[in-house]
Structure formats: structure tokens, C-alpha cells
Amino acid sequence: MSSIYKKEPTDYTIIQERNKSIAKNTANNIVSITCDSDSVAGTVSQRACVYCGARVVLNPITDAYHIVHGPIGCASYTWDIRGSLSSHSEIYRNSFSTDIQEKDVIFGGEKKLEAAIAEIIEKNRVNPPKLIFVYATCIIGVIGDDIEAVCKRAEEQYGIRVIPVKSPGFAGNKKDGYKAACNSLMTLMKQSKNLQKVKGINFLGDFNLAGEMWLINNYFREIGIQVVSTFTGDACYDNLIKAPSASLNIVQCAGSMTYLAKQMQKQFEIPFIKISFFGVEDTSESLLKIARHIGDEALIKRAEKFILGIKEKTEKELLYYRKRLHNRRAAIYVGGGFKAISLIKQFNDLGMKIVIVGTQTGKAEDYEEIYKLADEGTMILDDSNPYELEKFIKETGADILVGGVKERPLAYKLGLAFCDHNHERKHPLAGYEGAINFAKEIDESINSPIWSFIKEIDSETEGIEDDVRDIFQEVYNEKIVKLMKV
Amino acid sequence: MEKNYVNLDVNPCKMCMPMGMATVLKGIKNCMTILHGSQGCSTYIRRHMATHYNEPIDIASSSLTEEGTVYGGENNLKTALLNVIKLYSPEVIGIGTTCLAETIGEDIDRIIKEVKDIEPYNKVRMITASTAGYKGTQFEGYHVAMRSIIQQLADNPVKNKKLNILVPHLTPADIRYIKEVLNDFNADYTLFPDFSETLDSGYSKEYKRIPEGGTDAKDIANMGGAKASIQLGVTVPHELSAGHYLLERFRVPLFQIPVPIGVKNTDRFIKLLSQLTGNPIPVKYKKARARALDAMIDSHKYNAQGKATLFGEPELVYSLASLCIENGIKPEVLAIGGKNVLFKKLLAPLVVKEGYNPLFLSEADFETIQQQTIIRNSNILIGSSDGKWIEEREGIPLIRVGFPVHDRIGAQRRLNVCYEGTLRLLDEITNCLIEHKHDGYRKEMYESFYKKQVCSQ
Numbered sequence A: 001m002s003s004i005y006k007k008e009p010t011d012y013t014i015i016q017e018r019n020k021s022i023a024k025n026t027a028n029n030i031v032s033i034t035c036d037s038d039s040v041a042g043t044v045s046q047r048a049c050v051y052c053g054a055r056v057v058l059n060p061i062t063d064a065y066h067i068v069h070g071p072i073g074c075a076s077y078t079w080d081i082r083g084s085l086s087s088h089s090e091i092y093r094n095s096f097s098t099d100i101q102e103k104d105v106i107f108g109g110e111k112k113l114e115a116a117i118a119e120i121i122e123k124n125r126v127n128p129p130k131l132i133f134v135y136a137t138c139i140i141g142v143i144g145d146d147i148e149a150v151c152k153r154a155e156e157q158y159g160i161r162v163i164p165v166k167s168p169g170f171a172g173n174k175k176d177g178y179k180a181a182c183n184s185l186m187t188l189m190k191q192s193k194n195l196q197k198v199k200g201i202n203f204l205g206d207f208n209l210a211g212e213m214w215l216i217n218n219y220f221r222e223i224g225i226q227v228v229s230t231f232t233g234d235a236c237y238d239n240l241i242k243a244p245s246a247s248l249n250i251v252q253c254a255g256s257m258t259y260l261a262k263q264m265q266k267q268f269e270i271p272f273i274k275i276s277f278f279g280v281e282d283t284s285e286s287l288l289k290i291a292r293h294i295g296d297e298a299l300i301k302r303a304e305k306f307i308l309g310i311k312e313k314t315e316k317e318l319l320y321y322r323k324r325l326h327n328r329r330a331a332i333y334v335g336g337g338f339k340a341i342s343l344i345k346q347f348n349d350l351g352m353k354i355v356i357v358g359t360q361t362g363k364a365e366d367y368e369e370i371y372k373l374a375d376e377g378t379m380i381l382d383d384s385n386p387y388e389l390e391k392f393i394k395e396t397g398a399d400i401l402v403g404g405v406k407e408r409p410l411a412y413k414l415g416l417a418f419c420d421h422n423h424e425r426k427h428p429l430a431g432y433e434g435a436i437n438f439a440k441e442i443d444e445s446i447n448s449p450i451w452s453f454i455k456e457i458d459s460e461t462e463g464i465e466d467d468v469r470d471i472f473q474e475v476y477n478e479k480i481v482k483l484m485k486v
Numbered sequence B: 001m002e003k004n005y006v007n008l009d010v011n012p013c014k015m016c017m018p019m020g021m022a023t024v025l026k027g028i029k030n031c032m033t034i035l036h037g038s039q040g041c042s043t044y045i046r047r048h049m050a051t052h053y054n055e056p057i058d059i060a061s062s063s064l065t066e067e068g069t070v071y072g073g074e075n076n077l078k079t080a081l082l083n084v085i086k087l088y089s090p091e092v093i094g095i096g097t098t099c100l101a102e103t104i105g106e107d108i109d110r111i112i113k114e115v116k117d118i119e120p121y122n123k124v125r126m127i128t129a130s131t132a133g134y135k136g137t138q139f140e141g142y143h144v145a146m147r148s149i150i151q152q153l154a155d156n157p158v159k160n161k162k163l164n165i166l167v168p169h170l171t172p173a174d175i176r177y178i179k180e181v182l183n184d185f186n187a188d189y190t191l192f193p194d195f196s197e198t199l200d201s202g203y204s205k206e207y208k209r210i211p212e213g214g215t216d217a218k219d220i221a222n223m224g225g226a227k228a229s230i231q232l233g234v235t236v237p238h239e240l241s242a243g244h245y246l247l248e249r250f251r252v253p254l255f256q257i258p259v260p261i262g263v264k265n266t267d268r269f270i271k272l273l274s275q276l277t278g279n280p281i282p283v284k285y286k287k288a289r290a291r292a293l294d295a296m297i298d299s300h301k302y303n304a305q306g307k308a309t310l311f312g313e314p315e316l317v318y319s320l321a322s323l324c325i326e327n328g329i330k331p332e333v334l335a336i337g338g339k340n341v342l343f344k345k346l347l348a349p350l351v352v353k354e355g356y357n358p359l360f361l362s363e364a365d366f367e368t369i370q371q372q373t374i375i376r377n378s379n380i381l382i383g384s385s386d387g388k389w390i391e392e393r394e395g396i397p398l399i400r401v402g403f404p405v406h407d408r409i410g411a412q413r414r415l416n417v418c419y420e421g422t423l424r425l426l427d428e429i430t431n432c433l434i435e436h437k438h439d440g441y442r443k444e445m446y447e448s449f450y451k452k453q454v455c456s457q
């Protein structure tokens, strides 16, 4: 709902309501788009729901039992679909669902939830749970279950933390889910509010996809930065409750974690800074920023030295890709503003042109930043859909789309390269190693031989032409000529 | 047998009803789908299908918000219809309900009735199904959708010469192959739902927002006048079966037979087609059958080593179990994620006749399937990629068949049906057993015998 209209929206699509969420980047940036509003029914939005956002944030907590209170589908479609890695417990990779049935819808699901928690306690006496999250999905509120009361009773009865996550899908979008998750994390940390402060940081907004958290932690270790707790990549109960003792919060995924950082500042007096470990420049800057914040000279020196070495090495490798990717056109459609912004920077660094930037749930300030960074003429979209993506991809002549799982088949059907920048990824895209992986993935897709087939297709021959045979003919003819000579 | 946790489903072996509805709707020509409910359900179902089929899956949502949930979602649904008409220009729009819509008591039939004669709603044919996620799994959703759609579209009872071919959730490649068989028999038929092209389309220069292919609604209209129906699927209960509806309502003779996976099941299908069309069995299929038998002889001793855990939708597990049994692969655990009385009723006599005593699990979750697999000492898993969990933890290999397959490519073009598909599937199973044996036997022999000899010296 945050929009400042400075100009009437242009007719970009046939759906009037959508036009105000689309803009073309112009030199004077006068058009601002509507974002943060409800999806328009029937447009096939790429967004998921509040519950989805909550799961993104909390699910990486490895030793927690994540109970999805609701019908089975919501749990089934989100079971182990994200690539957060763990160094110890694997409990988080299980799906626990109360699998609400019709009779529960009629009579209420509280009893079932209570019994479900009891069963988890009962069945895991050997390795007793320390932390249970209970997610409320859409129909839970509607049928009148009071999950807060159930969780509270369970905490008293079993002496462990049982924390409700208020995430009915319809009550907003993914971003509201982030907030619900952050509230749950605050509830968890309250118990250790008064811990003595130590010289160390909390790392907020990295989910240890493909080990990214580990990778960045290695940099910290070399430089000498202590990490108290991580949110929530490779996190566990024991570490999370220590978080209030940290002296600095660093926030990466701003969309999901700024709210938590602000709350922690308020309640635990931990200041925060925003950082990003995507791309060489951002990674280097962020490391320095952290070092400066912690403030000791030796540390800053070590950071500078570390960066100098690793940057040089990385740049050398990137050179190869820059040559191969120069001036190619990139379209970006991702979940949040933070990711979009860091992708623009990375593409710029590779010498590529940006033609589309869109997000599912970016905020007004994200779009401000996007206007500044993106090339002139870039199409900017909020909460877009397949129709628009197709249209603008065709119009802008994009060579590659960066996006999530749902966007991939669309890109391929349009004959476009694709980069999987989603939570499923199996190789790290963060840090210096990640910057190389990123360039490599772009190169592997954009410069694949497959696109040469695609280009040759015209509707009449469907690409089957006989010039291939002609080549053989020539070779054979030569042979025949030679034979005749003999 | 009950699952381990009574009040929890731990690692689900099922999905929800709208998933089945969405799949069926992909089998109708020029059709778009709207799920009435909140945005997440649509998006998750799209995502789940997109990673299996590797195709763009456009499913709209009426995007209910807090307001819609409290005051009713009528306006949202109407807006959704309008926007879908604008963006996709479909001939048919299928509307399914989600848990939320059902819980707040949305009456979609009434809403549709109100608008169906008004511009521009009157440009499309709107069909509905009640598919609350909590009322059943994707299996029930699939068949409820089939039945409801036929109920709404089959309105011309004038007799015709066609056969109705009613297919369950097979792969696009399976459906393509079944059509090939039908054509080889010179059959005149309406196959429904036909997602053989829509969920596995080729690359073309021009992108089509609604992919080509699918059963024409006009042909569905005539299904009530057909000569006979063949419903592939014996585990579909009467009240959900489209074939039964056509039988009861229009007296279309019904032949309900298993999915043609396995030689015996394929025989049934082929013979039935020969009878119904009056045409002899083409040599092609006689040869294919002979080749299948030859292969079964070649592989029978390897197969005898197999102890299988099968899981998934009842119809698939039924036919996979038939395939296992006729090749001497012991069925150890037969698990379905939903409730289905016919499944065990029909399958138990088959397995008992062959002297097997497998464990039947219904409403099973993977936690239970995993545990029983270990107790039963199975050495092969056959089912969807959700079994990767057991594969990963217990080191038991998994043959990926069914839906979903998320961690491999090509599930949509996998052929499992008729002699040819059966053979491919069997080869894969056999090779897996051989690989397993070859990998392990040196070590096993060494550990079993070598030490003893050392001691006796």
C-alpha cells in the first residue's frame, strides 16, 4: 500500500489493476510502483503465502520439531524442499503434520494438536526435544483453534519450548510470514534476555543453503570474528538462546530479518548493520564493515589482508566469465528486494545488462534502490505473473532469467537461459566461491549449445533442415573424387 | 496396520485433493484452472507440478485475503474469472475449492450460476468440483474431478460408436502410448483426461500460454452416448468413478480393469480392446508380448532376489504389485497414503495366491513405511521420489515411478504401460537388483565365510 503516485500508470498489461505495479526505469525515476499489496485474483501470481514465509525463516533450525497444524497439503508441498544444510541434527528435514480431517474441521483441531505434541514427547524419550514450533495454516483460525493456549499448556506440562507461529496463509503474504517467524524467535529468546554480553556477532538472514553459512563462517574464522548465533542457517536451540549475548547483529536477507534485528535492538540492545555476501564487492565491503564495527585495529588489518588475497584470486577467475557474458541481457524475478538488488550488482559486475527486475514481495525502499541501480529502460515489476514475464521477456530480448522453481519451465519454454537462485540450490552462490559459481552457472546456461538449435527453428521446418546432410555429401564427394583418381 | 504416530503424519505419502483436480484439468483442451482459496495453495501445487513435469504450470487463485475469508470470497472468484478470461482466453475454466473455501462455506456453483450468462463470463464454459484438501488425497481429488466434469459436460446421450477411455494419473508418455494402441486397433474413442501433450509439450517457436492438446469438451459432451467405457483403475470406488456415473446415468456399459502395467494386466487391456473393436490383436503387440516374456525368463533369477516396498496411490501400487508378483519379486510392504478399501480387498487375494504375505499399510506416512521396510528387510523401493528419504537413510535403492518425482529429470516421459512399458520398468528393477548384488556380494561372502576358515586353520 506504500505507493506515491507521481504519474498515471501506463497501460502495460490488459489487467488495469496490475499497471500500477509495473514501471519502466527512466532517467529521472519519476514513477513509483505499488508494492506490498494483495495479489490480484486470477492473475497467477508467483507468490506463495504467509505460512511459506514463516517456514523459510524457521525451518533451517535443525533440532526443532516443526509441526504444521492443518490439512496435509500445506505440509506435503513444503516437505524438505529447501537446501538448508545441518552439521548435526536432521530433525528439521522431517515433515510433521496434524493432517486435519473433515471431522476436525467440524469439531476443532486443538485436541489433535495436543495429542500430537504429547506423542512427540512420548516417542522421543531417548533424545528429548528441546523446541517445537507449531505453525497455524489457513483454516486453523477459521475453525477457532487457540494454538497459543495449546502451546502454553504444553510448555508447562513438558518443560520445553513449544512456540506458536501465527501464519494462516491468507493473512497477508510471504513477508507477513517472515514477521510471524521473527515474533516466534523473539518469544524463544526472551528467556535469555539478561545474558552477559560477549564480543561476538549474530548472523541474521542466511539459511545455510548449500553450506553458504559455513563458507562465510570460514572467512570470519580467518579474520577472527566470533559468531554467537546464526539465524537460522544450521541453527540449533542451544545456540539460538545465546543470541541475546551478542554485541552486534549483521543482517543479510533484509526482507526477512530486519524486523528481528529491530526487535533485538529494542529488547536486547544489540545494534545491527546490513551486509550482503553476494558478489565480490559486497562480500569484501561487508567483511570490512563488520571488522570496523567491532572496532579493533588488528582485526581490521586482518580483514584487509584476507580480502586482498582472496579478491585477487577470485577476480582472476571471473575475468574468463566476464569476457563470455559481456553485454548479455538479464531478467531478474525473485522473492525479495534484497536478492534482486544483490543480483543487479552482480550482473553489472559481470558486464551484463539488466532488462527486467521484479520481486514477489519487495518493499518501497527496495524499489527505490532498484531504480538507482538498474539500467535505463529496465522494466520493474512487483508481484508479477507468467503473462507479464512472458511479455516483457519477449519485448526486452532477455538472454537469461534468474528466478525460482516456478519460473524455470517458463524461461525454458521461451527459449531462454536460466539461473536457479532459489532455496533449492545445491551449490553455494554466496561469498567469493559463490561469486564464481554464479558466473559459471550463468555462463553454462547462456552459452549452452542448445540455444543454437532453438534459433534455427522456424515454424515450417520445425528446425529439421538438410544442410547437415549437405556437409556429409561434400565429404563423401571428396572421397569419391579421390578414389576415382586412384 | 496403523501408522506409528496416531495424531501426526510424519513425512507424508499423500497430497491434497486440489492437486488431483489440477491434473485432470490439464487434460482438457484450452482449459484454465482456478483454485478458490488463498494464494499459497495454488502456488504450492504449481510448484509441485512444475518440478515434476518440467513444464510451466499456470494455475490461478482467487487469492482470498482476510476480508474474503470473513465476508465471503464471491468477489474474489468473480475477479479471478474475469482476469483469467482476459489473460488466457480459455474455452473452459475449471474451478476447484481448497480447504479454506470449503471451511468458510463458499458455494461456487451458485456463484457460477449467477454470472454464467453475463458478458464476458458467457464466453467460457465453467466447470466446478468440490475438492477440499482435508476431504481426501490427490487420488480422490483426481477422480472426484473426473466424475464432476463428466457430470457437467456429458449432456448429449445420443448413441454414438465411440469408446470412452477413462485414465487415472498416468504419465503423459503412458497416455500417448495408450492412444497409439487404440489407434492400432482402429478404435474410435474419447480419452479423458488427456494431458499427454499439455504436460509434456515440445519446444516450439511460439510459446502457448495454454499448451495444445487435451480432451475437447465437445467430445466429453458425447460420452453419455458411447458404446462402452473402459475405466483403467480398479481401485476407484463406485461413488468416485466416472465410469460408474456413465453407467448409472446413461447405461454405458463399463469395463473397469487395472492399469496395463504387468503382462497380465496388459493382456486384459489388449483383449478387451480386441473384443470391443472387433479387430484382431495387431502383430506388433503379439511380438511385444513375446519379447516381454523372453525378458522375464532372462531376468527371473535376479528378480527372485527382490524384496520390494511399494508406496503411492492405490492404483499405481496395485499395478506395480502385479508386476512384481508375476516376476517373482516379493512384495514386502504395500503402502498407500490415503484410505482405500478396494486396494487391499483386490490385491490381497492376488498376493496370497502366490504365497506371499506382505504388509498392507493404508493412510501410511513415510516414517511408518521406513520402519516397516527395515523390519521386513526390503531391498528395493518402488514409488515416488518422496521415498528418497528412505533411500538416503537406509541405503535401499529407489525406483522412481509415480508422482511426484522431484530429484530426477524426465518423469513425464517415462513409459510404464503395456508390454513395452512393463518391460522397461522391469529391466530397471532387475538392473537395480543386479547392481546391488554385484556391489555387495564380495564383501558379503568375505564376511560370511573367510573369517571362519582363518579360525579353523
Ligand code: SF4
Residues within 6 Å of the ligand: A071, A072, A073, A074, A075, A138, B016, B017, B018, B040, B041, B044, B097, B098, B099, B100, B132, B133, B134
Ligand atoms: S490441504 Fe487444503 S489448505 Fe493445504 S494446500 Fe491443500 S487445499 Fe490448500
Ligand code: SF4
Residues within 6 Å of the ligand: A049, A050, A051, A052, A070, A073, A074, A136, A137, A138, A139, A167, A168, A169, A170, B038, B039, B040, B041, B042, B044, B099, B100
Ligand atoms: S492453506 Fe493457507 S497456509 Fe496452507 S498452503 Fe494454502 S495458503 Fe498457505
